[in-house]
Amino acid sequence: MSDFTDRELGMHRNITRRDFLNGVAVGAAATLMPQLFAQGETLPQNSPNYYPPALTGLRGSHPGSFESAHSLRDGTFWETAGTPQDTGEKFDLVVVGGGISGLAAAHFYRKSAGANARILILENHDDFGGHAKRNEFQVGNRMLLGYGGTYSIESPEPYSAVAKGVIEELGIDVASFPKYLDRSLYEADGRTPKIFFDKETFGTDKLLDDPYPFPGGETYDLAIADAEAWTKFLSNAPIAEQAGKDVSRLCRERKDYLPGLSSEQKQARLARISYEKFLTELVGVHPDVIRLYQTVSQPLFGYGIDAVAALDASDTGYPGFSGMGIDAEGLENERRYFFHFPDGNATIARLLVRKLIPAAIPGNSASDIVTARADYARLDDAGSNVRIRLNSTVVRVKHLGDPKRADEVEIAYVRSGKVYTVKARHCILACWNMMIPYLCEELPEAQKQALLSATKVPLLYSNVVVRNRSAFDKLKANSIYAPGGYHTHVDIDLPVSIGGYRCPRTPQDPTVVHMSKAPCQAGLPARDQHRIGRIELFTTTFETMERNIRQQLARTLGPGGFDPARDIAAITVNRWPHGYAYEYNSLFDSFVLEGGVTPCEVARKPFGRIAIANSDAGAHAYTDEAINQAWRAVGELKV
Ligand SMILES: Cc1cc2nc3c(=O)[nH]c(=O)nc-3n(C[C@H](O)[C@H](O)[C@H](O)COP(=O)(O)OP(=O)(O)OC[C@H]3O[C@@H](n4cnc5c(N)ncnc54)[C@H](O)[C@@H]3O)c2cc1C
Structure with a gap:
């Protein structure tokens, strides 16, 4: 049940959320499309004012495309x-x-x-x-950019000479990225990654500092794992006391959970169990820890930790493996090859x-x-x-x-x-x-x-323009992990200014808030989870997505003074029922283990x-x- 009325959420305010075609239901749009275009002889793309990056509302696999x-x-x-x-x-x-x-x-x-x-x-x-989709917004006389899909140049594998060659030929100097990134802008404000505990999952709505942000989301990856942060987290998190202790143990202890096995034997074992199983059976955590981390893997893998092989979790840098002697050096090296426009x-x-x-x-x-x-x-x-x-x-x-x-x-x-x-x-x-x-x-x-x-991984990347980001500033938040949220991750983008583009600098500046979701159903094999998520994306109306976005931001940022009816200037949801390429998973694709x-x-x-x-x-x-x-x-x- 909603905490807010549509009026309080601002559902019917006149914002740039709905271009004509994007606002109508999918089925209706499908029949409208040909008639609209058949009227003229020219290609749609030759029409005056044809400029898709500036369209808002339902983008990604938009009506008319599929x-x-x-x-x-x-x-x-x-x-x-x-x-x-x-x-x-x-x-x-x-x-x-x-x-x-x-x-x-x-x-x-x-x-x-x-x-x-x-x-x-x-x-x-x-x-x-x-x-690789550009979302462009005009708020007053200011142009704002967002990423509707592919976020950055980065890869768990080293870029090949061919791929690097293309990047260089295009004039992108990857090593120069720090020049365009003004980290001090956010760091000076003392912002830290947060977790939003929702009352449906944890019994109460609460925003807390995240003492150990997992890698792999589009997060502003500032670890704040100091002792004070842990104490605060443990005394305030709405999870069982034992679960708090287990989280702390998991993230801070260097323990070998498979003693007596060689490195290869450990890897073989970890390839065959999920990270969830690793946590429950080998680390022995309280069930609240699973509730806390179930969706943390969604932005990167497209499913929760029930379907992530523990070996992949280890390669990604998830906690629990630091004492097990499994090498993650390659990952660290590649992280340095990074550029975000x-x-x-x-x-x-x-x-x-x-x-x-x-x-x-x-x-x-x-x-x-x-x-x-x-x-x-x-x-x-x-x-x-x-x-x-x-x-x-x-x-x-x-x-x-x-x-x-x-x-x-x-x-x-x-x-x-x-x-x-x-x-x-x-x-x-x-x-x-x-x-x-x-x-x-x-x-x-x-x-x-x-x-x-080669069925693909469904994803939803929503960009919400807020008229100012003072609520984020008040709450000292940049990136918020919401384990039970409609979108599991809410981020303010990296502060990148490049060419003529200036990122929002002051709390009064309009800002793009990026929200991501990987629809899936825990407990099933990966491909079945994706199939169900794909259907969900194709059958959810823009109106429902908009309501969910407003609701989530109101509950998360309300204590910072955020008012969705007043503060939201534009919404674009990039719907990708066919998103990431499917990557083989040792839990469900046996050929990964067999070779060949x-x-x-x-x-x-x-x-x-x-x-x-x-x-x-x-x-x-x-x-x-x-x-x-x-x-x-x-x-x-x-x-
Ligand atoms: C939400 C999201 C975030 C991502 N983030 C990152 C990231 O941060 N870094 C990274 O390296 N990678 C990322 N990826 C993966 C990366 O985007 C892709 O690997 C890469 O861009 C894929 O390019 P592609 O040309 O292979 O496929 P696509 O980008 O899917 O392009 C294929 C095109 O073919 C079109 N097409 C399909 N069928 C037909 C048809 N019958 N007729 C005409 N056209 C057709 C499709 O509509 C599509 O536009 C992300 C992917 C998604 C979905």
């Missing part, structure tokens, strides 16, 4: 599609999917085939970048687009791009060798003739309710791999099954003139993987 794909999956698409219309266009390469992998594939192809190579990128969303890795996508189509985004550096406005009307210009066609869902890819000998591939896509075809010498499928079997009937059955297994060929290796095999990219092709949900897979796919194309 309906054709779902109907293709359900076998109903071609019943009403009509006869495809040949545009008469021929390209050297058609790339399906305009995420970082697709853009990088176009970049690599052009480097090897030359600047005259004709390339078309087809993307089903209204913006390019895929998960205010719009996240959308800057990488934008830099790639500028390299491919210079006329589309002005400027020439990785700093000036942060505030540069993209001209979407230049993306699909007949005079340009590289073109990006948005709002275009590819529905069929087939060789013209025997795949072994064919010279051309025909690609069919649907835009504004009409199906079109183009031809190409090569095609790279940089789209979500589980979609490929529906596009490409020619593929061998075993490969189709492997592709279908993994499904993604079977799935990504080239076929005739078609090659397969996307981070799915490496089963690794990181930007560098998207680039690595693009590189491999381009290298596999038939000359």
Whole structure:
């Protein structure tokens, strides 16, 4: 039951939360979309004022972006599609999917085939970048940026020479990041990570300092593990006294919970039990500790600690392993390769687009791009060798003739309710791999099954613009872990000023609050948890999400004077039912323990003139993987 009325929450205040299309229910939007666009002859992206980064409301997999794909999956698409219309266009390469992998594939192809190579990128969303999504807000005369998806350059694995090469070619000097980060801005205020205990889970609403923030969320990672913080936490946390002692023991003791086993034996054991089991059975913690930490892993893994293998928890730096002799050195090294733009890795996508189509985004550096406005009307210009066609869902890819000998591939896509075809010498499928079997009937059955297994991890990234952040200041909060919250993590972004962009500096400045959630259902195998979470995201209305956001902020920040009706200026929820690439989990994917060929290796095999990219092709949900897979796919194309 809600603590607040809709009026108190400000549900019907006139804020920038709903662009016309985004405000209507999903089903209604699906039918509206084609009619709207069919009225004009021009591409939607060529319309004046077309500027998707500034759209608010329901973004990510927005209405209009996924309906054709779902109907293709359900076998109903071609019943009403009509006869495809040949545009008469021929390209050297058609790339399906305009995420970082697709853009990088176009970049690599052009480097090897030359600047005259004709390339078309087809993307089903209204913006390019895929998960690397820019959210832009205007509050008064101030422009604010948020990341709607990919947060930063970082990876648990070292960036390959190829991926680093792209980052450098784009002019991003990763080592220079500290120059743009004004840590003193927040540190001077004595802000510390917090935990919000909610009354549904813990019997009372309470905001406390978090003495041991777990790594892996988009958190401002300031550890405050001093003795005073622990004492305060232990005397105030609404958990059983024994649970408090266990938390302290877990985080502070260096103990070997598997004595007598060699390092390999320990790793083998930890790969087979969840972190939850590790805590309950080996560390022997009180059940309240599980309630406290159940959702802490969601931003990174997409599920709670019931489904995280203890070995992965150890690799991620979770507490409990410091006395067990398990090496986490590689992780520390890679953490140093880190760069965060205010719009996240959308800057990488934008830099790639500028390299491919210079006329589309002005400027020439990785700093000036942060505030540069993209001209979407230049993306699909007949005079340009590289073109990006948005709002275009590819529905069929087939060789013209025997795949072994064919010279051309025909690609069919649907835009504004009409199906079109183009031809190409090569095609790279940089789209979500589980979609490929529906596009490409020619593929061998075993490969189709492997592709279908690349189901993705659902995530919700909400950006809420608050008119000022004085409540955060009063409560001395930057990042809040909310174990029982609708969003489990609430963060104010790192204070990054770069190029012409200045991060909010004073408590009076409007600020973007980032909230993240990984919908899932504890207790089930990972893929089932994701399936349930995906359905939840597709079936939850924006209105419900908005109400949950207002409610959560009111309860968390109310003691700091926050009033959701007065203080919220804009809301954008980036819904990603198909988010992270699925990463193999030793608890549920037995082949991880057995070794041998993994499904993604079977799935990504080239076929005739078609090659397969996307981070799915490496089963690794990181930007560098998207680039690595693009590189491999381009290298596999038939000359
Ligand atoms: C919320 C979130 C946060 C993340 N944070 C980080 C991070 O901080 N650091 C990091 O390194 N990685 C992060 N990742 C992972 C990273 O974003 C991805 O690995 C990378 O951006 C994926 O790029 P991609 O091109 O492989 O896939 P995508 O970005 O998914 O791009 C594929 C594109 O193909 C399109 N497509 C699919 N089917 C079709 C079709 N039939 N026709 C046309 N287009 C189609 C899709 O809509 C999509 O736009 C994050 C991912 C998510 C979801």
